[in-house]
Amino acid sequence: MVSPKKLTPAMEQVKTFKEKYPDCILFMRMGDFYETFFEDAEICARELDIVQTSRSKDPEGNPIPLAGIPYHAVDLYLPRMIRKGYKVAVCEQVEDPKLAKGVVKRDVVRVVTPGTAIDADVIPGPTARYLMALCSDAKKTVMGLAFLDISTGEFFVREIPFEPGFSALATEIEQYNPLEILVPQGISADLISFLASTCKVLTPGRSGLFVDGTAELTAAFCVSSLDGFDVSSAECINAAAAALRYAKETQKTSLPHIRGFSRKYANDAMILDAITLRNLEILNPLRGDRNDTTLFGFLNRTKTPMGSRVLRSTITRPLTSPEKINHRLDAVGFFTRRPVLLSGTRTILSRFTDIERIAGRIAYGNASPRDLLALASSLAAVPELTAELCGAEGLLKDELEQIPSFDGVADLILSAIVDEPPLVYKNGGVIREGYSSDLDQIRNIVTNGRDWIAELQQTERERTGIRSLKIAYNNVFGYYIEITKANLHLVPDTYERKQTTANGERFTIPALREREAVMAQADDRVLALEISLFESLLTHLSEFVPALQQASRSIGTIDMIAAFADLSLSGNYVRPELVPGTELLIRDGRHPIVENTVPGGYVPNDTEMSSIGQQILILTGANMAGKSTYMRSVALICIMAQTGCFVPASFARIGIVDRVFTRVGASDDLAGGQSTFMVEMLELANILNNATDQSLILLDEIGRGTSTVDGYAIARAVLEYLHGKGGAGPRTLFATHFHQLIGMESELRRVRNYHFAVKEDQHDITFLRKLIPGATDRSYGIHVAKIAGVPKKVLVRASDLLREALTQDASSGGTKYYTQMLLTDAEPAPSAVEERIRDADPNMMTPMQALMFINELKALLEKK
Incomplete structure (x- = not known):
């Protein structure tokens, strides 16, 4: 270079x-x-x-x-x-x-760096900003991951399998969205290639960064052993040590607000892999950038940044313990039964700023005066929150009791900081009058000096007779006496010239020079003392950092619960029942996001499934009938229930779901050299190899990426495999256009056919979006093409070809299809009223006869 x-x-x-x-x-x-x-x-x-x-x-x-x-x-x-x-x-x-x-x-x-930024200006919004460190064992069987958010002090590790395709790693990256990934030297080229494809900032660690993890962590957290952190994996420990070392090296400080780390297990939460997170739009929209179309964006009615982070963490790791879920549902129910209390609580919560990140900046030493005022305002709201929820029970009561007392902290900050401080404390003007007697005395010297200069200006005007005489100041020449050219003949001999200007001359006198020196020294002392006082205040407040972090977590949890309750009330949601086993019974289930956007109103649907009963529902019918929306709504209701939120239904009984799998849509992985069909098969393999009887599977158009015969064979084999896993199997919603599959209902005991009702007439069809038992042999693809704007000539030709194909199929004795409800406009038998009207001739009736005819029709209707 x-x-x-x-x-x-x-x-x-x-x-x-x-x-x-x-x-x-x-x-x-x-x-x-x-x-x-x-x-x-x-x-x-x-x-x-x-x-x-x-x-x-x-x-x-x-x-x-x-x-x-x-x-x-x-x-x-x-x-x-x-x-x-x-x-x-x-x-x-x-x-x-x-x-x-x-x-x-x-x-x-x-x-x-992107993963170690702590400054408020660098961190937009409340979302957690993780640095991720990765370390694998020598045999490449397991991988330890460490996630560190230095802005809040959150620090945890995860152990995942080292596997071809890195699907588990993809899930962690999708779930936690690290902004920077720290990797050891010498990792494999395929892992480097995969990490590069995630578009994250990739940082190769220096030599020695990923070694001696136990020594680094025990020294950092002042413990003799890591047993108390419930982490024994060498890969996790070395990854955590590398993340902490890197953070300290970049920030040039010990980061005292990071006081420990924890381990997150896979079996204590519902698993939502990267594919499912994307397909269900849990965190990010599939198209565009509207966050309100995601489940997180929709549920995020929180009032605090801490609550938003708690919600994001919760929605990606729903609970699997019925006891913990019901504990949270009880808290939501407490609020829904008390809407006035809920409103008051949310008003108080809206006064809290990001306490957690301010605590991090206090520990780091770069908190601004405005940060401290915002903290004081938040701490003043803590007693109000506690008083508002004095009658709380269960989880709410537990969280309130974990919020420490901050007596005197807010008053100390308010006594020290002026009402409208500058953003940067090193420029002065931060410390309030009365906080320090030494500072006040020095400030008086400066203030009295300025008064003295004003008096000197008046005295010199009277002594010289120069009414325009002015004493001014600039950073280069300090204080000076300015005389215009017209008055230079009146200048006394005692004046000492400092500078000539276009309009006159600038002078000084010994008395002014002496006072200026005293004031300059006082200004320097004021600034130095202000800086010292502010930094001492930060040092004192750093003692409260652990308490502030604990308060942040509890306030965030209360905020999330209140947000769930607010959503449940406004959306007319119902509390779900979480039960043992695999029953899934939903009455009038709705898609939480789509239901608010459908013109003419959303049509709710029932779902009844279990691993030993109606295990697999085969869904047939048109693409626009609502299959995908229905399938997603079932999955989202399960996820919402296990996060502890009420759900959009009139009733819901849910057997715990350990994992949600989705295979929907079609996409290529051109960078990885994989076709649409290969991507589909890789995702399908992951589902079939990892699903359990407690899982929920959404399969949409399996086998459509290859030839019709191959696709049908694969789809049928998948259904048989899922059904044949012992005497039970994962609850599965299987949408397909392979209508030959509907015959499996008679072959496999736990398979049922369903389709969405369609109303037909001679000119058009209407999708009624109502799920009903039975199958259909119609996909209405030509009608969908018409709505999409395909040229009429193509539509006419397609209709002709369809009729030919159906005629050939019927003549060859093809598969018979059935439905348990036909919603067509077939001609019903005429009623008595219709027959009388058809037989009547209005032209031959007198006015009286017409009146009598109307009375007759009325009588017939009333009789009916």
Whole structure:
């Protein structure tokens, strides 16, 4: 990058720091600017849309690219670089330039990366921001993952299998969405390729980062053993140690708010793999960027950032313990029975700011004065929340009791910080009058000095007779007496000239010079004392960081429960029953998101399944009839129930679901060299190999990616396999256009046929979106093509071909289809009223006869 020939001392510093931080953009503090050089300058100019210039030349005679930003605007530009996936090393001047001999000493004071950002300006929104570290065993059988959010102190590990295709790893990445992934040296090329395909920032760890994990963690958390953390896996321990080491190295601090870590097990929560999270749009929409179309976005009525993070974690790991689920449902029910209390509680919750992240910044030492005022306001709301919920029971009571007392903390902050402080405390103007007597005394010197200067100005005007005489100040010349040209002949001999201007002269006098020196010294002392007092306040508040983290977790849980209750009341949801076994009984089930968007109203549907009864429901019918929406609604109701939320139905009894599998839609993995059908088969293999009797499976159009014969054979074999798993099997919704499969109802005991009702007439069809027993042999594909705008000529030809195919099938004695309800407009037998009207001739009736005829019809209707 840089010529080995001699550079200027400043450029030698740049070269040294770039060699130490080769994967970072170097922000080099040069006076009032952060400057970037060489390739860094070109990147910053492009990404930040700033001007690129040059600074002198390198030894080869080439201009050195330069792009800079004002130091006071770093909080505007730095976040933009981090959000674009860059890492930035911030290099500051570590000595006073006035005292420096030669080039000013500089050092990198922090490295900001996407996974280790803690500054409020870099972290938009309440979503957790994880750094993930990955470590596998030598035999490549298991993988340890560590997730660390340094903005909140959340730290946990997961152990997953090391498997071909990395489906378990894909699930973890989809679920927790790490912004940066830390990997050891020497990992396999296929794993690197997979991680690169996730579009996350990938950071190779330095040598030694992933070793001696136990020693690192026991020292960091001041314990003799890790037994208390319930983590024994060497891979998890080394991954956790690497994440913590990396965070400390980038932040140049010990991160005292990270006080421990935990292990999350797979068997204590419903498993939602990456495919299911995407297909059910749990976290991210399949199309567009509207978050309200996702389950998380829809459920997220929380009032606090902590509540939003608790909800996101909960919705991706629904509970599997009926006891814990009912404990949470009891809390939701407590609120739904008390809507006035719920409203008051949510009003109080709306006053809480992000306590958890402010606590992290206090521990880190970069909390701003405005952070502290926001914290004080939040802490003042804690007693109100406790008083509002004094009659709470169960889970709510437990969470309230875990919120520590913060007596005097809010008052201390309010006594120290002015009402409208600046964002940066190092510029002064932060500490309130009366907080420090020493600060007040020094401020009085400055204030009295300014009064003295005002009096001096009046005295000199009277003494010289110059009415326009003015005493002013600037940063270069300090205080001066300004005299216009017209009055220079009145200037006394005792005045000492400082500067000539276009309009006159600037002077000083000994008394003014002496007072200026005293005031300048006082200003410096005021700023230094303010900085010291604020930093002392942060040190004192850091003692409360663990209590603030505990309060954040409890307030977040209460907020989530209140949000569930608010949604349940507004949506007319019902409390689900969680029962042992595999029964799944839903009456009038609705899709929680779609039901609010359907013109003409949503049509609810019933579902009745179990692993030993109606285990597999084969769904046939048109693509637009509502099969996919219905299938998704069943899965979402189960997920919502096991998160502890009421559900959109009139009744729901749910046997615990251990895992939801989905195989819907079609997509290629071109980068991985896999066709649509290969992707379908890989997903299907995952389902068949991992489903249990407690699982819920959604299969949509299995086998459609290959030839008709092959596809039918695969679909039938899948149904037989799922049905044949012992005397029971996973609850399965199986949507298909292979109408030959409907005959399996008579062959397999736990298979039932269902379809969605359609109303037909001579000109059009209407999808009634009502699920009814039985099968149908109609897919109405031509009608769907018509709605989509396919040219009429194509539609006419397709209709002709369809008639030919149906005629040939009937003549060859093809498969017979049936339905238990036909909703067609066949001509019913005429009623007595209709027969009388058909026989009557109005032209031959007198007015009286017409009146009598109407009375006769009326009598017939009343008799009917």
